[in-house]
Amino acid sequence: MKLSVRGEYALRALTHLGLYYGPEVLRIQAIADEQRIPKRFLEQILNELRNGRFVESRRGVAGGYRLAAPPDKIFLAAVIRHVEGALAPVGCVSEKFYEKCNCPDESRCALRAVMKEVRDAIAGILEKRTVADLVKKAVELKNQPMGADDFVI
Amino acid sequence: MKLSVRGEYALRALTHLGLYYGPEVLRIQAIADEQRIPKRFLEQILNELRNGRFVESRRGVAGGYRLAAPPDKIFLAAVIRHVEGALAPVGCVSEKFYEKCNCPDESRCALRAVMKEVRDAIAGILEKRTVADLVKKAVELKNQPMGADDFVI
């Protein structure tokens, strides 16, 4: 039940932009270098995020991207839905990207109930979390000494 | 963040087998017909479930499949992990199918914390739910009148 690489890159790029949130823009090359994301692929992803109004861009010599809203207004659920579609593990319990499944009788599908539970749990987390949370965490982690083992939540 | 069709078919087949749990076996054709799953594909899936010891089989004229354990001992998390791998949305927070990601510094990855939260939520549900829960739900839904609207959890 994987988040796509595209989705992951989108979130990492937004986190990076969140770290530098302000009037200035960051160049794609800079984000790509820092986050080790292929530049041309990142171009495509940022363009899509611009379409979703998560970022805004400026062309030209001093061009680049920046967040289109404050980090605490950009919910992770919205980003993931925009970039890759439903959060729900099966289409028929998706509230925003409903897709009929092929089971014989959807109104009698036992699996649906459990999958709705999973969908609600995922949405419950991602609809609360924002880019600000990621930024805060990134700053925390940046400031902790090297060599720390796996952190715990 | 989709469950694959394979994973879904596996769970539906197990639910069906759970409905008829007992010493007798069900033929693949019967499960396929009832659940509208392509027979040859289902053969492959059941074989994999047999490898994971979720079902057992008997060959020959009276051949077929049945659950290898009581329905309330077959956890959905175990099934999904067997059939399609990690529950976690990103490999680097998977506890059972760890995969390094490509971010620059995993120990400083802000996204990991949120994705671990999501992983824990998904696992929290699926490690509690069993095939017995699906069977119980299936029986409930079967016994309710036609025409009922979307059920609620």
Place this chain on the structure above:
DNA sequence: GAGATCTTGAATGGTTTCGTCGAGTATCTA
């Protein structure tokens, strides 16, 4: 022994994913 059904390993075609490319457009600076 025939027929029915599982078993194994491989194959196929379509789709998706990840990533790239070329050319165009816009903007800024010298």
Place this chain on the structure above:
DNA sequence: TAGATACTCGACGAAACCATTCAAGATCTC
């Protein structure tokens, strides 16, 4: 105004994956 830089758009390609199928063999019951 020209050149440089960076965004924008639409398309492309390889690889991987997914959903599904196939052929032949093994097993079991009647």
